[in-house]
Amino acid sequence: GAGVSQSPSNKVTEKGKDVELRCDPISGHTALYWYRQSLGQGLEFLIYFQGNSAPDKSGLPSDRFSAERTGGSVSTLTIQRTQQEDSAVYLCASSLAGHLYGYTFGSGTRLTVV
Amino acid sequence: GENVEQHPSTLSVQEGDSAVIKCTYSDSASNYFPWYKQELGKGPQLIIDIRSNVGEKKDQRIAVTLNKTAKHFSLHITETQPEDSAVYFCAASDEKLTFGTGTRLTIIP
Numbered sequence: 001g002a003g004v005s006q007s008p009s010n011k012v013t014e015k016g017k018d019v020e021l022r023c024d025p026i027s028g029h030t031a032l033y034w035y036r037q038s039l040g041q042g043l044e045f046l047i048y049f050q051g052n053s054a055p056d057k058s059g060l061p062s063d064r065f066s067a068e069r070t071g072g073s074v075s076t077l078t079i080q081r082t083q084q085e086d087s088a089v090y091l092c093a094s095s096l097a098g099h100l101y102g103y104t105f106g107s108g109t110r111l112t113v114v
Numbered sequence: 115g116e117n118v119e120q121h122p123s124t125l126s127v128q129e130g131d132s133a134v135i136k137c138t139y140s141d142s143a144s145n146y147f148p149w150y151k152q153e154l155g156k157g158p159q160l161i162i163d164i165r166s167n168v169g170e171k172k173d174q175r176i177a178v179t180l181n182k183t184a185k186h187f188s189l190h191i192t193e194t195q196p197e198d199s200a201v202y203f204c205a206a207s208d209e210k211l212t213f214g215t216g217t218r219l220t221i222i223p
Binding site: 004033035041042043045048056091093098099100102103104105106107108 | 145146148150155156157158159160163165203207208209210211212213214215216
C-alpha cells in the first residue's frame with residue numbers, strides 16, 4: 001500500500017482481556033518496528049523485525065507482550081491480560097532495509113484499558 | 115543502550131522568527147539522526163535526517179546540524195509559519211531509533 005496501515009485505530013478493552021493490534025507495512029519494506037507512546041510522552045521502543053532474522057525483543061515491557069510477523073509482511077502485537085498501564089498509542093513503522101533509510105509510521109492504535 | 119535528551123520541551127515563537135531544538139546522544143556508535151514532526155492524532159512524519167559523515171543538511175526552511183565530537187545535533191526552522199506548530203522528535207540510531215522526549219512547538223500568529 002501507499003503507507004503503513006494499522007488497525008484498529010481505537011480499541012477499548014476491559015482489564016484482564018487480551019488484545020491484538022495489526023500492522024500492514026509498506027510493500028517491500030523489510031524492517032518493521034513497534035513503539036509505544038503514552039499520553040504526552042516520547043516513543044518507547046518495543047520490538048524490531050528485520051527480514052528473516054530473529055526479532056529484537058529487548059523493549060517488550062513484560063512477558064504479557066508478544067509480536068509476530070508472518071511472511072515478512074503483516075505484524076501482530078498481542079497484549080495478554082491487559083492492565084490499565086498498558087493504555088497508550090501503539091505505533092508501527094516500517095523501513096526499506098533498516099534504520100538508515102528512515103521510518104514511515106502508521107497513525108497508531110489508541111488502546112484504552114478500563 | 116542509546117540515550118537521547120531533547121530540549122526544550124516546549125517552545126513558542128512569533129510567526130516569521132526562527133526556532134531551534136537541540137538534542138544530545140550518548141552512544142558514539144550511532145550514525146543516523148532523523149527528525150520527526152507529529153501532528154495531533156497522527157503518527158510521526160520524517161522531515162529531515164542526517165548521517166554521521168555529514169555536518170549540516172538543509173531543506174528549504176529546515177536545517178539540521180551535527181557535532182559528532184560533542185554528540186549533539188540540532189534542528190533549525192527559519193521563517194516559521196502557523197503550520198509548523200506540532201511536536202518534534204529527534205532520534206539517534208545504531209540499529210534502531212531511540213527517540214528524544216519531544217518538543218511542543220507553538221507558532222504565535
